[in-house]
Amino acid sequence: MANEPIISLRGVTKTYGSGATAFQALKGVDLDVAEGDFVAVMGPSGSGKSTAMNILGCLDVPTSGSFRFKGLPVESLDRDQRALLRRRYLGFVFQGFNLLARTDALENVELPLLYRGEDKATRRSKAMATLERVGLRDWWDHTPAELSGGQQQRVAIARALVTNPDVLLADEPTGNLDSATSAEIMALMTELHREGITILMVTHEADIAAYAQTVVHFLDGLVERVDANGVSA
Ligand code: ADP
Numbered sequence: 001m002a003n004e005p006i007i008s009l010r011g012v013t014k015t016y017g018s019g020a021t022a023f024q025a026l027k028g029v030d031l032d033v034a035e036g037d038f039v040a041v042m043g044p045s046g047s048g049k050s051t052a053m054n055i056l057g058c059l060d061v062p063t064s065g066s067f068r069f070k071g072l073p074v075e076s077l078d079r080d081q082r083a084l085l086r087r088r089y090l091g092f093v094f095q096g097f098n099l100l101a102r103t104d105a106l107e108n109v110e111l112p113l114l115y116r117g118e119d120k121a122t123r124r125s126k127a128m129a130t131l132e133r134v135g136l137r138d139w140w141d142h143t144p145a146e147l148s149g150g151q152q153q154r155v156a157i158a159r160a161l162v163t164n165p166d167v168l169l170a171d172e173p174t175g176n177l178d179s180a181t182s183a184e185i186m187a188l189m190t191e192l193h194r195e196g197i198t199i200l201m202v203t204h205e206a207d208i209a210a211y212a213q214t215v216v217h218f219l220d221g222l223v224e225r226v227d228a229n230g231v232s233a
Pocket of ligand 1: 016017023024025043044045046047048049050051052
């Protein structure tokens with residue numbers, strides 16, 4: 001079905017711990033994300049953003065409720081099947097870049113392809129093409145220490161993109177960057193969105209969220225509000 005959301009959460013709860021120390025981090029989240037949307041996830045600290053992103057990233061499972069990805073009920077998959085789904089369809093970008101320190105940009109970007117068992121020549125050509133896509137063609141043989149913060153984040157974005165994912169999940173991708181560099185990274189994200197990738201991005205900053213098409217506000221374990229182009233929906 002063409003109009004089916006790529007991501008659909010219904011009544012999703014997540015409880016950490018059990019008994020007297022149990023804590024319900026998500027209290028019944030309903031959320032649809034359309035294919036090709038650019039979503040900013042906002043909300044105060046402790047409102048459940050990371051818990052929701054971990055579920056959307058197939059790194060964790062809900063305590064109850066349903067999560068459909070491309071119509072597939074993710075809760076019915078076992079751990080290995082979820083890992084396959086993650087590797088095939090999702091790309092991750094983190095605040096701290098998480099690059100291998102003594103490894104050059106090209107090999108950092110090749111890594112997800114190595115896990116997939118692709119041969120060296122294919123890895124090289126795909127990684128090089130992806131570095132070019134993020135504007136780092138001439139920096140392929142530099143290690144993270146030889147790159148600026150913005151360049152390191154571009155390498156991390158290239159590493160997330162090299163497997164050609166349908167969805168990019170980004171956790172405060174500009175959290176460590178100054179405002180000029182943040183704007184460059186957001187220009188790149190906007191370009192990727194225009195090319196068709198679905199983006200979900202956690203941010204605390206309203207000016208970063210302004211780059212998105214849709215803003216999802218979490219509050220106290222629930223989706224409080226969804227704004228489209230600045231209009232409450
Ligand atoms: P946010 O990302 O919006 O800051 P989180 O999803 O990280 O919120 O956390 C929501 C709530 O769940 C917080 O009160 C946090 O302390 C709690 N929490 C998160 N992870 C765990 C965990 N592994 N064990 C127990 N409580 C947790």
